[in-house]
Amino acid sequence: MPWYLYLALKQLFPTGRRFPFFTAISVLSVALGVALLVVVLGVMGGFGYQIRRMIVDTEGEIQIKARGLVADSRSVVKRVEAVPGVAGASPYAAGILMVQYQNKPAFPQMRGLDMASVERVVPLGKFVTAGSLDALDDDSVILSEGLAESLGVPIGGTLEIYTPLMLARKDLEVILPHSVRVVGVLRIGHQQLDSSTVYCTLRLAQDLYGLARDVHGLNVRLKPGANEDEVAARINAVLPPNIRAFSWMDSFADFLWILQLEKNMMMFVLLFVVLVAAFLTMSLLLVLVLKKTREIGLLGALGASRRQIALCFCLQGVGVGVVGTAAGLALGFTVLHFRNDLVHAITRLTGGQELLARFYQFSELPEHTEPRDLLVIVVAALVLSTLAGIIPAVMAGRLKPVEALRSE
Amino acid sequence: MSDAVLSARGLVKSFPSGDRRLEVLRGVDFEVGAGETVSIRGESGSGKSTLLHLLAGLDTPDAGTVAWSGSPDTGAARRATYLGFVFQSFYLIPELDALQNVLMAARILRPPGAADLARAKDLLSRVGLAERQRHLPAHLSGGERQRVAVARALMNSPRLLLADEPTGNLDEQTGAAIIDLLLGLSAETKTALVLVTHNLAHASRCTRQLRLHLGRFE
Numbered sequence: 001m002p003w004y005l006y007l008a009l010k011q012l013f014p015t016g017r018r019f020p021f022f023t024a025i026s027v028l029s030v031a032l033g034v035a036l037l038v039v040v041l042g043v044m045g046g047f048g049y050q051i052r053r054m055i056v057d058t059e060g061e062i063q064i065k066a067r068g069l070v071a072d073s074r075s076v077v078k079r080v081e082a083v084p085g086v087a088g089a090s091p092y093a094a095g096i097l098m099v100q101y102q103n104k105p106a107f108p109q110m111r112g113l114d115m116a117s118v119e120r121v122v123p124l125g126k127f128v129t130a131g132s133l134d135a136l137d138d139d140s141v142i143l144s145e146g147l148a149e150s151l152g153v154p155i156g157g158t159l160e161i162y163t164p165l166m167l168a169r170k171d172l173e174v175i176l177p178h179s180v181r182v183v184g185v186l187r188i189g190h191q192q193l194d195s196s197t198v199y200c201t202l203r204l205a206q207d208l209y210g211l212a213r214d215v216h217g218l219n220v221r222l223k224p225g226a227n228e229d230e231v232a233a234r235i236n237a238v239l240p241p242n243i244r245a246f247s248w249m250d251s252f253a254d255f256l257w258i259l260q261l262e263k264n265m266m267m268f269v270l271l272f273v274v275l276v277a278a279f280l281t282m283s284l285l286l287v288l289v290l291k292k293t294r295e296i297g298l299l300g301a302l303g304a305s306r307r308q309i310a311l312c313f314c315l316q317g318v319g320v321g322v323v324g325t326a327a328g329l330a331l332g333f334t335v336l337h338f339r340n341d342l343v344h345a346i347t348r349l350t351g352g353q354e355l356l357a358r359f360y361q362f363s364e365l366p367e368h369t370e371p372r373d374l375l376v377i378v379v380a381a382l383v384l385s386t387l388a389g390i391i392p393a394v395m396a397g398r399l400k401p402v403e404a405l406r407s408e
Numbered sequence: 409m410s411d412a413v414l415s416a417r418g419l420v421k422s423f424p425s426g427d428r429r430l431e432v433l434r435g436v437d438f439e440v441g442a443g444e445t446v447s448i449r450g451e452s453g454s455g456k457s458t459l460l461h462l463l464a465g466l467d468t469p470d471a472g473t474v475a476w477s478g479s480p481d482t483g484a485a486r487r488a489t490y491l492g493f494v495f496q497s498f499y500l501i502p503e504l505d506a507l508q509n510v511l512m513a514a515r516i517l518r519p520p521g522a523a524d525l526a527r528a529k530d531l532l533s534r535v536g537l538a539e540r541q542r543h544l545p546a547h548l549s550g551g552e553r554q555r556v557a558v559a560r561a562l563m564n565s566p567r568l569l570l571a572d573e574p575t576g577n578l579d580e581q582t583g584a585a586i587i588d589l590l591l592g593l594s595a596e597t598k599t600a601l602v603l604v605t606h607n608l609a610h611a612s613r614c615t616r617q618l619r620l621h622l623g624r625f626e
């Protein structure tokens with residue numbers, strides 16, 4: 001071990017003594033910054049991950065859409081399911097309805113599902129909380145939990161449905177609604193979907209929208225391990241040019257971009273905490289250089305070069321960075337591990353557990369740490385700490401041994 | 409060229425002082441032979457420390473030359489093995505124990521091996537601190553710290569030892585013991601010694617005595 005590394009380590013962590021003040025303060029500040037980044041980005045990544053899972057769970061990994069409508073969906077399904085990597089495909093029709101239960105109206109999303117194939121793509125059965133999926137026929141619907149609750153409609157109750165198509169039929173003076181039975185309630189676990197969606201058979205949706213046998217698109221489930229983009233390209237190769245397959249990342253590109261942007265902004269802002277920690281390290285190191293001026297002179301007299309003396313102080317910045325980053329990672333992951341206990345403790349103190357669930361769509365804090373984010377955090381903390389060591393190092397290296405020895 | 413351990417010719421050094429220059433050294437010629445011990449006395453401010461710094465290559469003269477064994481290379485790398493230093497203040501590194509402070513002189517040249525460790529221990533016992541190797545400077549007395557500094561100065565078997573008022577911070581008795589140690593060890597190891605001191609008794613124990621006055625040796 002070269003002497004400057006040895007001395008740097010000894011000054012940071014002297015044997016047989018307590019942590020020196022300098023080391024404790026600067027390591028702690030870097031650690032806090034790193035921990036904050038790990039926790040915040042972990043939770044934000046968790047939200048993103050949760051949303052991704054929800055999209056994939058309800059829409060499949062690949063969405064097939066047409067310019068206009070998809071005609072002859074049966075043959076499209078056949079062709080898509082023949083593509084390697086595809087586990088199943090299911091056509092759907094979607095739109096907006098007005099529903100009414102005992103004069104209480106609502107304007108939910110509608111999703112018409114092909115009951116023969118939907119379970120191959122979306123594990124709908126596991127989301128049903130009341131009633132049953134099997135009872136769904138062309139005269140019944142399943143409601144999302146929030147909608148069923150706000151309308152106050154029980155299982156077996158009758159809903160009236162109006163579609164935009166009915167408004168277009170000017171020949172009728174009185175618009176006659178379509179009556180359906182409610183046979184089930186469904187909860188996916190995402191606030192937006194759960195608040196206001198009507199699920200019905202594809203045939204009913206086609207009737208309501210006057211689609212005949214056409215559909216709006218297909219959802220495709222992949223075999224585990226298949227790559228979305230590759231399979232999407234393969235599907236596109238076998239489909240006519242007016243029907244296109246998009247991976248969920250392409251379909252939701254704007255949304256994912258916003259999520260990524262939010263996370264990047266957060267990282268950018270929180271990196272300033274690490275920057276401030278680096279400034280603290282730098283000023284403490286500057287004080288150290290002043291305190292050790294005469295020793296620096298002595299090292300020069302002993303034959304140490306200026307570059308080595310500078311390195312000795314720069315390495316102390318690096319040491320603070322390495323130890324602070326390690327401690328910060330440990331602290332950050334510990335907090336992430338106990339995040340729900342912490343949130344529960346806080347909400348118990350302040351109240352508002354339901355509010356949290358309502359506005360953040362999840363009652364438990366999700367967590368997902370991207371290796372890429374972790375790498376950026378670690379590299380940034382190390383680089384900033386090293387930079388923090390450079391100015392004191394240059395100052396120490398500039399000291400002339402004679403002046404350093406003369407300083408009293 | 410002389411084969412003296414140290415030779416200096418016509419050293420001139422001045423420092424800026426207000427808008428004038430303070431001429432500290434005005435042409436000093438100086439030579440130290442192998443194993444010789446030389447004492448330098450002089451009033452405070454007469455330029456003794458300045459002269460030592462020039463001789464050690466820590467500072468550059470305005471005019472004149474310094475050579476070690478006839479070679480003008482007085483750079484940091486050569487200094488580490490050629491010169492040993494003892495100062496009035498001990499300049500021990502507070503984070504390191506006595507043994508590691510002594511070893512530091514070797515460490516600057518190379519990662520220390522078993523031989524270096526043995527030598528450092530040997531030197532510490534020769535200055536009478538065999539039992540104090542693991543003590544930090546803060547737990548040593550002034551005299552003990554100066555002994556550590558002496559051991560450190562001898563660590564790399566230098567040809568020449570420069571001592572700048574090594575007893576300045578010590579009481580009479582402790583100071584005398586340090587001088588005994590310096591003279592004894594330099595004789596034993598055949599290391600030349602330049603001793604700057606105010607103490608006439610200490611100075612007179614050297615083989616040659618010089619006095620710096622008005623920028624020249626008298």
Ligand SMILES: Nc1ncnc2c1ncn2[C@@H]1O[C@H](COP(=O)(O)OP(=O)(O)OP(=O)(O)O)[C@@H](O)[C@H]1O
Nearest residue numbers: 423424430432450451452453454455456457458459
């Ligand atoms: N860097 C400097 N700038 C200005 N003046 C200096 C500088 N270094 C030394 N001097 C001056 O040079 C003169 C000689 O200083 P030096 O330290 O060599 O004296 P000294 O003989 O060692 O004195 P002492 O016995 O008190 O240690 C002093 O007057 C001092 O003020």
Ligand SMILES: [Mg+2]
Nearest residue numbers: 456457458572
């Ligand atoms: Mg002096």
